[in-house]
Amino acid sequence: MKQQQKHPHKLKRYTYKSGNTVYFCTLPDCHFKIETALILGKTIICNLCGNEFTANEYTVKLARPHCDKCSKQKVKGVDGKNHFIRKTHNTILPEIAQESSEDLRNRLSFVTTVVNEDDL
Secondary structure: OOOOOOOEEOOOEOOOOOEEEEEEEOOOOOOOEEHHHOOOOOOOEOOOOOEEEEEOOOHHHHOOOOOHHHOEEEEOOOOOOOOOOOOHHHOHHHHHHOOOHHHHHHHHHHHHOOOOOOOO
């Protein structure tokens, strides 16, 4: 009998017509399948960055599980709208913070400026 090679798997979720969901490995020459709830605590490969990580309750819900570093976070932009950006691509954060602080500084200086009015 051939010994199976043990390695972390790169998973993708599949839903059968019956409603059962499983994860299967997308690496070549690997025929690994597991029920979705059973990947909790297993070491798997991130579908975005390729690094290994341990699956948690959040990753069990994803069709293509990814690590916490590749997750998105909500940031309020200069325009006041919410934007979702990846934590690893946080180059936009300093830019938004700089523009927001300058805008706030300008509005505060306008409000707190003392105007000397001549008596009539």
